[in-house]
Structures are given as structure tokens and as C-alpha cells.
Amino acid sequence: MIVFRVMKVDDDGKPKVGTKRNMLGVRPTDPNNTDPNRIPDVPAFAPADLVEPGHGLSTSLIPGRQKAGKGEALFRIETDDVAGVLSPNPDHPPHCLLEVSRGERVTLADFQELLADTRDLWERVEPEGQS
Secondary structure, eight states, rough: EEEEEEEEEOOSSSBBSSSTTTTTTTTOOOOOOOOOOOSSSSSSTTTSSSTTTOOEEEEEOOHHHHHOOOTTTEEEEEEEGGGEEEEEEEEETEEEEEEEETTOEEEEEHHHHHHHHHHHOEEEEEOOOOO
């Protein structure tokens, strides 16, 4: 399965790794957050907290549904290339989570590292009409 995600672009043209919006990583729970519109990607807070299936990196099954802003680009990844501890979950198509595989127990720190390790597998998608 191929999934798509708009992410910030690092100096080398690859996705920028981090925990903020449109970065390659998940936003952990912030216990100080009082804004109901700011929803974390995972309920984990501390690096040693476990990340369970059902939470993960938001992606899309349809490339045209995402718009890249300044300093961002649309990327795609073949989920077969990350099979094992990570797996796709089309939880409500076209939305799809790249999450911890069922039966795996992974800490937040390890999950962030697993996602960062996929950095070289993401391919930039050129907008229609450009090459």
C-alpha cells in the first residue's frame, strides 16, 4: 500500500524529523495543553510510555487531498518497505495511520526512532505538470 503525507522539507530535500506539525514523527501528549483543538497523535507523554496500535503517524491514501505549504512537500512511502514493527491502518479512508503493528510493544522514544528511520524511504511527489 502506498500512503502520502505532506511534510516539511529538510535541507537535503528529505522529510524533516520532529514532533511538530507536518514533520516525520508524532506529537506526544502535552499534559499542559488546555487547547481542545490541539490533539496529540499518541496518548504517550514520557519517552518510556508505550505506544499502542490505533495511534500513529497520520497519512492519506489519496495524494490530491493534501496541500503542501511553503517549505513543505508531498511525500509517499510504500508500506511494504516498513513492514514489521510498523503497519498501515486505514482507520477511516482516505485517512490512514502508520502505526505500531498489532502485538508489538514499543515505547514513544522507540516509535519516534522507527519513524525517523523511514526518512530515506519517503519519495517526494512532484505536483501534476512538473517533473
